[in-house]
Amino acid sequence: MSTPFIQCRELTRTYTRGTERITPLDKLDLDIDRGQFVALMGPSGSGKTTLLNLLAGIDSPTEGELLIGDTPVHSLSRGRLAAWRADHVGYIFQLYNLVPVLNAYENVELPLLLQSITRQERHRRVSNAMEAVGITDRHKHYPRQLSGGQEQRVAIARAIVTEPDLLLCDEPTGDLDRETATSIMDLLQRLNRDEGRTIVMVTHDPATTRWADTLLHLEKGRLLEHEEVTT
Amino acid sequence: MSRLLRLIPVVFRTIRRSPIRSGLTIMGIAMAMYLFTGVESMRNGVRDATEAGAGDSMLVVYRENRYCPFTSRLPEWYVDRIERIEGVKAAVPMQILVSNCRASLDVVTFRGVPGDSLGASLSPGTEIVAGSINDWTKRGDAAIVGESLAARRGIRVGDRFNAAGVAVYVAGILESSEMQDRNSAWVHLPFLQEALRRGGTGGFVTQFNVVVDDPARMDEIALSIDEAFAHDERPTATRPEKAFIGRAARDIVGIANFAGILGWGALVAVFALIANAIMLAMRDRIRDHAIMQTLGWTGPLIGWMVLVEGAMLGLFGGILGAFGAWLTIQYGRFAMTMEGASIEISTSAWTAIIGTGLALALGILAGVAPALRLSRRSIASSFGAV
Ligand SMILES: Nc1ncnc2c1ncn2[C@@H]1O[C@H](COP(=O)(O)OP(=O)(O)OP(=O)(O)O)[C@@H](O)[C@H]1O
Ligand SMILES: [Mg+2]
Numbered sequence: 174m175s176t177p178f179i180q181c182r183e184l185t186r187t188y189t190r191g192t193e194r195i196t197p198l199d200k201l202d203l204d205i206d207r208g209q210f211v212a213l214m215g216p217s218g219s220g221k222t223t224l225l226n227l228l229a230g231i232d233s234p235t236e237g238e239l240l241i242g243d244t245p246v247h248s249l250s251r252g253r254l255a256a257w258r259a260d261h262v263g264y265i266f267q268l269y270n271l272v273p274v275l276n277a278y279e280n281v282e283l284p285l286l287l288q289s290i291t292r293q294e295r296h297r298r299v300s301n302a303m304e305a306v307g308i309t310d311r312h313k314h315y316p317r318q319l320s321g322g323q324e325q326r327v328a329i330a331r332a333i334v335t336e337p338d339l340l341l342c343d344e345p346t347g348d349l350d351r352e353t354a355t356s357i358m359d360l361l362q363r364l365n366r367d368e369g370r371t372i373v374m375v376t377h378d379p380a381t382t383r384w385a386d387t388l389l390h391l392e393k394g395r396l397l398e399h400e401e402v403t404t
Numbered sequence: 405m406s407r408l409l410r411l412i413p414v415v416f417r418t419i420r421r422s423p424i425r426s427g428l429t430i431m432g433i434a435m436a437m438y439l440f441t442g443v444e445s446m447r448n449g450v451r452d453a454t455e456a457g458a459g460d461s462m463l464v465v466y467r468e469n470r471y472c473p474f475t476s477r478l479p480e481w482y483v484d485r486i487e488r489i490e491g492v493k494a495a496v497p498m499q500i501l502v503s504n505c506r507a508s509l510d511v512v513t514f515r516g517v518p519g520d521s522l523g524a525s526l527s528p529g530t531e532i533v534a535g536s537i538n539d540w541t542k543r544g545d546a547a548i549v550g551e552s553l554a555a556r557r558g559i560r561v562g563d564r565f566n567a568a569g570v571a572v573y574v575a576g577i578l579e580s581s582e583m584q585d586r587n588s589a590w591v592h593l594p595f596l597q598e599a600l601r602r603g604g605t606g607g608f609v610t611q612f613n614v615v616v617d618d619p620a621r622m623d624e625i626a627l628s629i630d631e632a633f634a635h636d637e638r639p640t641a642t643r644p645e646k647a648f649i650g651r652a653a654r655d656i657v658g659i660a661n662f663a664g665i666l667g668w669g670a671l672v673a674v675f676a677l678i679a680n681a682i683m684l685a686m687r688d689r690i691r692d693h694a695i696m697q698t699l700g701w702t703g704p705l706i707g708w709m710v711l712v713e714g715a716m717l718g719l720f721g722g723i724l725g726a727f728g729a730w731l732t733i734q735y736g737r738f739a740m741t742m743e744g745a746s747i748e749i750s751t752s753a754w755t756a757i758i759g760t761g762l763a764l765a766l767g768i769l770a771g772v773a774p775a776l777r778l779s780r781r782s783i784a785s786s787f788g789a790v
Contacts, residue, residue, distance in 0.1 A: 259700020
């Protein structure tokens with residue numbers, strides 16, 4: 174077998190708040206292969222978001238190693254981490270994904286502004302991404318003029334516009350009704366299957382786990398079980 | 405580098421799309437810069453009118469201890485004695501009549517000079533731009549009007565106009581590098597004395613304008629003139645013209661100096677306005693910054709956007725206020741006149757450009773502290789605040 178895409182070795186994150194020390198992630202060992210679709214469940218406060226933030230390079234581990242691709246993410250400086258993030262990670266939250274003063278098109282365009290590409294090329298990529306998520310008719314709409322599902326689609330378009338290897342989703346359907354959630358999950362699955370993007374998704378909703386191929390349970394900073402979900 | 409430039413339109417959008425907040429901030433900055441530019445123009449005018457230049461050669465002989473043209477009365481025949489004093493090139497007796505002796509923005513100052521002395525009483529940088537001296541000489545009630553005064557009052561050649569109870573016919577318009585000349589109306593001395601007859605002014609004038617041979621000897625010659633009349637019934641006080649203006653218009657000079665403090669205060673207000681606007685905006689945008697950081701923005705990049713925002717607010721407000729003031733002054737042609745001495749509010753495009761530059765610099769300065777704070781802020785703590 175080839176080496177896993179993501180390797181967490183004794184990954185630990187400790188927060189100190191005054192004299193209190195909280196360790197939401199405690200010596201976590203985890204491998205994720207390229208192209209896997211992982212659903213991550215667990216009670217509130219179990220460290221799911223903390224893990225996702227470490228994988229995204231938003232937060233840095235207190236101890237342990239994190240390798241993604243060939244990159245030792247745990248040892249990158251802040252500046253390099255930001256550049257790495259821009260190239261390799263797409264992040265989708267449950268809420269508040271979009272910058273309210275920018276319209277849908279401009280929101281999707283944002284990450285491309287950090288790249289040295291022409292305006293035409295930017296336009297091409299933004300249009301492609303918006304087409305891929307099915308919101309071509311909403312270019313000029315502001316976030317407040319979009320439904321929850323449309324907002325999430327714009328967020329996904331922005332996450333994939335830089336063509337990252339890794340998509341991280343923190344309860345992407347948590348605020349959506351069943352029908353809309355289904356269409357968003359279909360979309361994520363398509364990105365996973367057709368384009369081979371690795372997805373790690375935090376969810377509270379067992380129904381959404383059926384789109385994933387792997388289900389992980391986190392509790393008090395440790396993995397409980399590691400079971401394959403048959404699709 | 406090009407990355408920094410690409411972010412500028414994004415900042416512009418965020419400003420444009422909070423029109424109320426941005427509009428109020430920019431309006432405040434504009435008002436303050438309007439005030440600043442206005443005050444600076446006033447101070448420029450005072451400087452031009454009262455600060456002596458190396459080439460100045462004009463002395464004003466006034467009645468000792470008198471400050472208003474209504475009370476300074478000197479015998480017209482003094483002119484012969486003054487002209488005999490060594491170093492004096494020419495002396496012109498002059499009757500001054502003002503429509504208002506107090507400090508005011510729209511005063512008409514008449515200067516009565518003998519018919520053959522008009523040329524000598526004008527400074528070298530003077531030019532008749534409409535009408536002619538000939539026409540002036542031919543008519544007893546003719547006036548040559550300074551170009552600033554004419555512009556302010558909408559006066560043209562061939563017009564008649566009336567001020568301070570004197571009605572004159574406009575024979576010409578003159579343009580001059582000298583502020584006093586631009587703001588006066590020249591008439592015939594006997595005509596003005598006649599008009600003032602009810603006060604019993606015949607044979608008397610307000611002052612003598614004296615041109616000296618050598619600018620370096622101004623003070624010395626002024627002293628000899630005053631010595632010559634020291635024991636006369638009507639002693640004189642002679643000063644270089646700029647010093648005379650500074651003294652006659654001392655209240656205006658005082659106001660201008662005080663206004664200078666207001667000008668600096670306006671700059672402080674600009675700084676405070678921008679700093680406040682940015683701080684409020686930053687609080688509102690913690691979430692946006694967190695999003696941008698997940699997309700690969702570094703702290704310094706976010707700091708850069710904050711600096712650009714401050715700069716833009718300063719620039720827009722500065723342009724509006726400074727050029728607004730410039731236009732107002734340009735078209736208003738205001739001159740503050742007091743006791744017959746005129747001080748123009750004189751602005752140049754430079755004043756407006758410097759004002760705009762200052763507003764821009766203040767905008768950047770106001771952004772520095774928040775920008776530094778944001779650029780050091782860790783991304784996790786941005787999320788913590790979401
Ligand atoms: N920046 C921080 N500083 C201090 N404590 C933190 C910080 N971020 C998270 N924690 C703590 O770490 C623990 C795990 O938080 P985390 O957000 O990972 O939980 P979660 O599994 O995502 O929960 P939920 O399902 O409610 O989103 C919590 O007790 C939380 O209070
Ligand atoms: Mg969470």
